[in-house]
Amino acid sequence: MDQHKEKILSVCNEICKGTLMETLAIEFVDVGENFLIARMPVNSKVHQPDGVLHGGATVALAESVGSAASYIFLDGNKFYVRGIEISANHVKSISEGFVYAKAQIIHKGRTTQLWEIKVTNEADELISNCKLTTIALPKK
Incomplete structure (x- = not known):
């Protein structure tokens, strides 16, 4: 992996x-020109309660990776990113196992972004398909 991706x-x-992402043990593992994977x-x-992945945890993962993607692809030093x-x-x-x-x-767009987040298992089988809209708010 090159140094830019690692950074x-x-x-x-x-x-x-110290955030929800740490509580859920979410880890960012790959990035490319037009994608981010956690x-x-x-x-x-x-x-x-019945022993399978909670949909809310899946959605928290999806929103985390989509928001982080907005942050890195839009220059998080200039914008606050919020999921709307x-x-x-x-x-x-x-x-x-793991979900990805x-x-x-x-x-x-300049203000809003639309993300597709596919959540898969280790065999690359689709677990959930999510769509996230984010908004970029300029930092003052």
């Missing part, structure tokens, strides 16, 4: 310390 991932992981372990901490709408279709359950969330831009 981006390091910044993303560093700013998550992973989250699936264990009892993120299960619903998220939807999720959960299509498969998982009870252990890959955020890819659908629309990159």
